[in-house]
Amino acid sequence: MxxxxxxxxxxxxxxxxxxxxxxxxxxxxxxxxxxxxxxxxxxxxxxxxxxGGQNVYFPMGISWRASQRDLQIYEEFDGRNHSALAKKYNVSLQWIYKIVRTMRKEELQAKQHTQA
Known part of the structure; x- marks a missing residue:
């Protein structure tokens, strides 16, 4: 209560x-x-x-939601389902390719960071 x-x-x-x-x-x-x-x-x-005493702004979270969506897309990506993912998430085929490329790059950088 x-x-x-x-x-x-x-x-x-x-x-x-x-x-x-x-x-x-x-x-x-x-x-x-x-x-x-x-x-x-x-x-x-x-x-x-x-x-206390501060003006606090809460963003709408658009970029956070997009990054969560991109992570979900990458996790569902199997190497052959670009079109199905584009349809499921209502984005272009080119956008799926970009997401996969970006996520792979981030994954590689993270691995290199841990090995260094």
Whole structure:
């Protein structure tokens, strides 16, 4: 349960942050609702301490979602399914080739970094 004092005095953003964290924790970890709300409150209070007084901008996450999609495409790529992936993810065939090329390059760089 959200502390009454926190609910009434907490700025709307922090109250919503607490609720969203609690909902996510319940969904992801299957914790009981009371423990999830405690986690949500703790995260909101921590953000008050860390970011208090600052203007915080939350991006829409377009590039993050695109990179997640690209990783998924690369994981599903089997060397022969360019067209199927383009259709499935609603991107051009050229874009699939570019994603695969980029992901291979990043993978190679990561391997070289660990070997150095």
């Amino acid at each position: 959200i502390e009454p004092q926190f609910r009434s005095k907490g700025p709307e953003l922090l109250v919503e942050l607490s609720q969203h964290v609690a909902d996510t924790v319940k969904t992801v970890t299957e914790l009981d609702p009371q423990t999830a709300e405690l986690v949500g409150n703790a995260v909101a209070k921590h953000m008050m301490t860390v970011w």
